[in-house]
Amino acid sequence: MHLSDLDVTPFSDNSIGWIIESSDEVLLKRKNWSDYQPTGIGTELYPGDLLQPAATAKVLVQCANGSTIWRVPAGMISGAANGCPPAVKAIPGRQSKIIPPRGGTNSLIPYIICPRRTLLLNAFPILRWNAVPGATHYRVSVIDESEDDVLWETQVNASEVVYPGKPLLTMGVDYSxxxxxxxxxxxxxEEMPDLGFRRLDKAQAKSVLSVLEQPAHRELTQEAQALAKAYLYIGYELRTEAIETLEAWVKQDSQTAAVYRTLGELYQEVGLHRLAETHYLRAFKLASFDIEGQAVIAARLGEVYQALGNSEAARRWFIQARDGYVVLGDSQWVSELEKRQVQLNL
Structure with missing residues (x-):
């Protein structure tokens, strides 16, 4: 399967937006929860969800169309669908349920970090790979998959290099x-399938750039702008650009769990489970006030350890996730996580 075979599905099946900025406490109640619970940045919202920000809170939601930013009225209860009604035409979205085979676990090989299983907005991508102990230089070859031929080659001493843009990466062509x-x-x-990349088509690239130029985006805090940009990129399968956007905040020691959780999800989607593990563990610690946030991360960690073949660790994290959903009164997720534990014993 090439990138051109990837389906375009919603960010989540019926997601209508996600919180990207919050200056104070905000409570959330989903339809299947027993009560309101504290929530935070990065939380996806669905029809039927109720939000109650503190009286002094500034809470902003990026709607599913990617461009609308809704300021939730402070000090009162609001239905999420009042600010972000179901989008007639939502931005495309990622296949978050697909877990690729295990990759990126052998530190002795220069496995690909990015671009990897992604579309690209940038015609001059940074090519990154694992730095091999003892290696002093690397030969890098960009392959045109349509011709099965080398498009460009170079030799470097570092573990990354910028593609110079010549020959031009043609839209609609798969590369690796x-x-x-x-x-x-x-x-x-590494023996991982489908690690290629392809440039986003012209019409969709124009849509992305148009959203980024919206005045509402420029009024966000810098970190909220980064999250909004990353979520927009993710919606168009621009995983590499999303990773680069969020990694810049990791370097600044961001204290926002959503930054690390989203990076964990991105690395998990491209099969780099060790990198996903690192970011999920950091996100879990930062989400200590958010029961659902920790439950979601714990379930993801269970998937990561299952992919890595560590059944005991997977079981512990699935139990952690289940216990969180028990507190929330979410019987559907409790049942799902109990099934996953049973499957580990088969």
Missing amino acids: FIVEADTGTSSLQ
Whole structure:
């Protein structure tokens, strides 16, 4: 399967938006919860959800169309659908339920980090890979999959290089790249399928840039702008741009759980489970006030450890997630997580 075969599905099946900025406490009650619970930045919203910000809170929601920013009225209860009604034409979205095979676990090979299983807005992408212990230089080859031929080659000493833009990466063409270290190892040793990339088509690229120029986006805090941009990128399968946007905030020691959780999800989607694990663990600690947020992260960690073949760790995290949903009174997720525990014992 090539990138052109990927389906375009909603961000979540009926998501109508997600919180991107909050200056104070905000409570959330979903239809199947027994009571209101504290929630935070990054929480996805659905029809039927009720939000109650503190009287002094500034809470902003990015709606599913990617461009509308809704300021939730402070000090009162509001239905999420009042501010973000179901979108007639939502932005495209990621396939968050698909868990690729395990990858990125052998530190001795220059496995691909990005671009990896992604579309690209940028015609000059940064090619990144794992730095191999003892390697002093790497040969990098960009492959045109339509011709099955080398498009461009170079040799570098670092573990990343910027593609110079010539030859031009043509829209609609699938590409990949191979890295060979002077230790004799190669990125091909990872044996992961479908690690290629392709430029976003012209019409969708125009849509993305149009949303980013909306005045409402420019009025957000810098971190909220980054999250809004990342969520928009994710909706168009621009995983590499989303990762780069959020990694910049990791370097600034962001204290927002959504930054790390979203990075964990992105790395999980491209099969880099060790990187996903690192970011999920950080997100879990930062989400200590958010029962649902921790439950979601715990379930993701269970999936990561299951993919890594660590059944005991997977079981512990699925139990942690289940216990969170018990507190919330969400019987549907409690049942689902109990099924996952049973499957681990088969």
